[in-house]
Amino acid sequence: MKIMARIKDIAKLANVSPSTVSNVIHGRKNKLSPELYEKVQRILEEEHYVTHRGAQMLTKQGSRLIALILAYSRAEEESIVQDPFVSSIIGAVQSALQKEGYFLLLYANPDVELCTKITLEWNVEGIILLGAKREGYYYLRSLNSVPVVTIDTIFFPEDHSYVNVGLEDYQGALEMTRYLLSKGHEKIAFLSLMDGMDVLRKDAIDNIRYQGYLQAYEEKNLAADRSLCRNLSYDGKIRQKQYREFYQEGFWGCTALFFTADIMALEMMSFCMDQGLKVPEDISIAGYDGIFAAKRARPRLCTICQDSTEKGRRAVTELLFLLKEEQDIGTCKKDIRLPVFLEEGSSVQALRERQPSPGLQLHLQKESEHRDREKFLEEV
Amino acid sequence: MKIMARIKDIAKLANVSPSTVSNVIHGRKNKLSPELYEKVQRILEEEHYVTHRGAQMLTKQGSRLIALILAYSRAEEESIVQDPFVSSIIGAVQSALQKEGYFLLLYANPDVELCTKITLEWNVEGIILLGAKREGYYYLRSLNSVPVVTIDTIFFPEDHSYVNVGLEDYQGALEMTRYLLSKGHEKIAFLSLMDGMDVLRKDAIDNIRYQGYLQAYEEKNLAADRSLCRNLSYDGKIRQKQYREFYQEGFWGCTALFFTADIMALEMMSFCMDQGLKVPEDISIAGYDGIFAAKRARPRLCTICQDSTEKGRRAVTELLFLLKEEQDIGTCKKDIRLPVFLEEGSSVQALRERQPSPGLQLHLQKESEHRDREKFLEEV
DNA sequence: TTGTAAGCGTTATCAG
């Protein structure tokens, strides 16, 4: 390691005391004569002086460090950061923090205890917590009292003292289902992405979306068929098998598929095309998220768009607010829901214009012969 | 801030001295009796003791911090992290570092001086530098002597003392061009993505790829038309205009388009489809990168696949090697080139099977009438 | 086997 000039060295070079140098570093012009200030300033630059953040952390200055914690249950995988949302949030957070003179410590681990430990070790001044469950959030809060802003955590009505940034998930699913129903589809499959958990788990985002889906049926005085709902695996290979099975089951007789993530919708779309089916002639497909690939796909994917960059920006804004106002986070209860909007796409077609190909019709026959969906469900 | 138990506090609780506690923390069992060790260990856990990284940085222990610096010239934009490569590299780096007990400081800024300052302030033990030019690398090295591994930096033959992780860029472009030529295409446009810079800039990746493109022609004893080469803008909106112009120019009479990034290839593909053209019947399109959207698109994009996660992993491996071996980086010159492979896709078709649609033919006529490509080029 | 003390670099307080 190259020898670095420290305050003491600068002080010697300038024939002043360390505290004078410190005053110059902090721009306290009123504390010394302009000439001296200039001189010290010059030497500081000449010597490429940089502050030692470790030493600074030891004083009351604080660390200027913000932790971005990815606590997804699948956070141990490298791929988590590649998720388009996660990465756009990282980008937005990094950029917003830098403007305010903060630094970003990135840590991904499903173990909240470990994450908490890291935030304590590094004396971070604030935390943005991504993909955690409410229990995880409360655990973190119980040990670390710095401001925390969560993204996409589901809280319960009885919860208090949290700041969460999320989406109008309910509204989005409601609108999409309304839209599909308005196009004449009545058998709409609801397909979510969750690690083996039940879609009905109360604190899962996809459950909120499912409620929106049900609500849309209710509004039309239709009975939603609750068996038209399924969780797909996070594992891409398993998912591929699941698409095939679902296809072989004739899509359970559904005319439209509503996926809670564009990734799945696109995968299914290309799977269908590979099987010789036509989208939307044979089957209508809708997604959720509005990722790049969805806009580029042809037929263009009909989806619910969210602005995930805005999520990151907003999280930082809220965190900085807590930091600056020194507001007691214990008294806040803020559930920010960013708007989403439906983007039409030719992957969805009105039912009356539908022209199923012979291939699909064969499958539909098969399905009515088999009726062995129970077996299929068991396999999962 | 909640009051945290420090070594001194633990020492008091256990009726031992601070150094004894420190010995326990560092697992130096031989330094004290097993009973005492157990006892201190227990109290440590009870009090949720965590080390203070700032204080530790002040000792010779080092910071355990690795900086991942994104020094792309467009790094001030939030979107940089969203780039599928960048984000998969971040993911891989984060995950690999964590396993080794290092922490990740993420910093994105086109200003290398600033980046250098950050690495010095935080006393990072190593640096992974992404998207920097060689000058930037050498500037960083001149001020910070910790190990640095670059990713995707282009060095010159006369350069020395660097460790760089890159791709077989030349080979990839060579193979793709060979492939397109083997399919009978002779007029192949080469379309790169660079911020207004000349594709011929010696230290640009796309220039390396361009050399591969030229080489493929040479191998076939064909004269490559050097005017069939163009840089597109990083700005998505401008790019959209450029696609339109290029289309209106009848693709300069090319039958195949080779883009140096899948993003562009996909954008062009959907643009064509929106104009009523058929891919590959009217025009063959090839990309570079092998991103998710490319695999999902139909027709599937023919592209050169790279494993960007492996890039990140490899960068960490190399960095850890430098760190552990305490090898003098001044003596290394390592240019690691990860393999790429061509993935066929139906977006490319043999020329003889080509069936241009009337729409395209009209455009081709237009083009031969106008011959005003110079004007077009000026506009850029 | 255990304890003491110096040192790391910065900042804030207080005295000159």
Added chain:
DNA sequence: CTGATAACGCTTACAA
């Protein structure tokens, strides 16, 4: 306006 000094928390060499 300037300078000495203590404090932050940890590590390690050395003394007991």
